[in-house]
Amino acid sequence: MRALILEDEINLREILKMLVGEFGYEISEAGSLKEAFSQIDERIYDLILVDLRLPDGFGMEVVRKVKKEQLETEMIIITAFATTETIKEAFELGVYDYIEKPFNVDELKLILRNVTEKIRLKGKTEEDFPLIVGKSKVIERLKEQIKKIAPYDVNVLILGESGTGKELAARAIHKLSPRRNKPFVAINCAALPMELLESELFGYKKGAFTGALSNKMGLIEKADGGTLFLDEIGDMPLQLQAKLLRFLEEKTFIPLGSTQEKRVDVRVLAATNKDLKREIEDGRFREDLYYRLATITLCTPPLRERREDIPILVEYFADIFSKKYKKRVRKISPRFIKYLSSLPLEGNVRELKNLVEREVILLDDDGVLGAGFSFESFSIQDVEIPPEGVNLKKILEETEKNYLLKALKLAEGKKTKAAELLGLTFREFRYRLGKYTPQRGDKED
Numbered sequence: 001m002r003a004l005i006l007e008d009e010i011n012l013r014e015i016l017k018m019l020v021g022e023f024g025y026e027i028s029e030a031g032s033l034k035e036a037f038s039q040i041d042e043r044i045y046d047l048i049l050v051d052l053r054l055p056d057g058f059g060m061e062v063v064r065k066v067k068k069e070q071l072e073t074e075m076i077i078i079t080a081f082a083t084t085e086t087i088k089e090a091f092e093l094g095v096y097d098y099i100e101k102p103f104n105v106d107e108l109k110l111i112l113r114n115v116t117e118k119i120r121l122k123g124k125t126e127e128d129f130p131l132i133v134g135k136s137k138v139i140e141r142l143k144e145q146i147k148k149i150a151p152y153d154v155n156v157l158i159l160g161e162s163g164t165g166k167e168l169a170a171r172a173i174h175k176l177s178p179r180r181n182k183p184f185v186a187i188n189c190a191a192l193p194m195e196l197l198e199s200e201l202f203g204y205k206k207g208a209f210t211g212a213l214s215n216k217m218g219l220i221e222k223a224d225g226g227t228l229f230l231d232e233i234g235d236m237p238l239q240l241q242a243k244l245l246r247f248l249e250e251k252t253f254i255p256l257g258s259t260q261e262k263r264v265d266v267r268v269l270a271a272t273n274k275d276l277k278r279e280i281e282d283g284r285f286r287e288d289l290y291y292r293l294a295t296i297t298l299c300t301p302p303l304r305e306r307r308e309d310i311p312i313l314v315e316y317f318a319d320i321f322s323k324k325y326k327k328r329v330r331k332i333s334p335r336f337i338k339y340l341s342s343l344p345l346e347g348n349v350r351e352l353k354n355l356v357e358r359e360v361i362l363l364d365d366d367g368v369l370g371a372g373f374s375f376e377s378f379s380i381q382d383v384e385i386p387p388e389g390v391n392l393k394k395i396l397e398e399t400e401k402n403y404l405l406k407a408l409k410l411a412e413g414k415k416t417k418a419a420e421l422l423g424l425t426f427r428e429f430r431y432r433l434g435k436y437t438p439q440r441g442d443k444e445d
């Protein structure tokens, strides 16, 4: 296990080194934000102790960076001053705990003992998939497939709609593989522009381009010995696809601006919600890369094909969020479950999770989840959105125009009456109508 101590007061840093060292960590240290950033770019830490006030900035920048890179690093904030806002943001970003300076040594030791336990447990296998919740046939099959393929070092392509648990499946494969104690590094290929994605993946040498002020280790190297998860692979630019293919074939790569080839041992898992076969036909995805990535393919089923899992998912998320928000859920309203089961749930498990989170936050004193749920507000009319998308502004304008003209017709040209029919004031009606018709001398009637 490896820990980074970010603290600018040297004496305090020494004390922290000693305390953290007692828990068996190999320790690195940093006295400024800049130093911390370059340390984080160089290697993966299990734990970072973050002082907030630093000579060159605010320690929260480190927390944000770790979160952005989706690293599984635990963080503890040590600070003499922190506003409630900061603490709130820190917890939202997943910080493990915080302690105020001057701190009580026993208190810090207790936090360190607990976080170390958590870090150790992370490496352990979860044989029965407590994470992938569901009892439907399709989910049971998915779990079976994951168990079967996890131990073998093959690349896996995970296909499924957004929010169906593709990343969850990838994490399960990693946890059930012999690589479980090594890093799981995830990157979303759709979230970054081409140049950034390339430098994030492959890293660079100091001076490789303007702004490359120090060496940066790429995620491929950070995942050495472990698993690299490439989410939304269907959105990777063609140019980078060629570079990735070379890496998959050779297991070697060259960081930007370097001449030295690096060799790593990484298992690659990829996911997409795009139809890759079609992307290949349209020339947007390389066929050879597809076959490299898809030694095995897995499909995460949409929630509408396994509605029987909805009650148990709701229970699972209610439990998670009641702990998070310190609320007591005594019962889940059956009407709420029934209503959720009738929704289209295009956003799959993520949508369900968000709905449950909202209800936990709004929970009344009686502790019945979903009791005050406004059923109507969520009823979604069946609208068509073709694959190429729609122009919502135009649709809204068309709808508005049609209603205005229809009301005018019904009111036999009387604007006051037409406005009334639409719940508008005369002035509002006139303004809206003015957008679509040339205005002549406006009179009330």
Ligand SMILES: Nc1ncnc2c1ncn2[C@@H]1O[C@H](COP(=O)(O)OP(=O)(O)OP(=O)(O)O)[C@@H](O)[C@H]1O
Residues within 6 Å of the ligand: 131, 132, 133, 134, 160, 161, 162, 163, 164, 165, 166, 167, 168, 169, 231, 271, 273, 300, 349, 350, 353
């Ligand atoms: N079967 C499940 N059991 C428990 N939680 C689940 C399950 N499926 C999905 N989730 C949760 O739903 C959320 C969305 O899942 P995840 O991010 O894995 O989906 P995804 O398919 O990768 O989505 P995207 O394509 O948008 O990246 C996560 O918080 C995840 O933990």
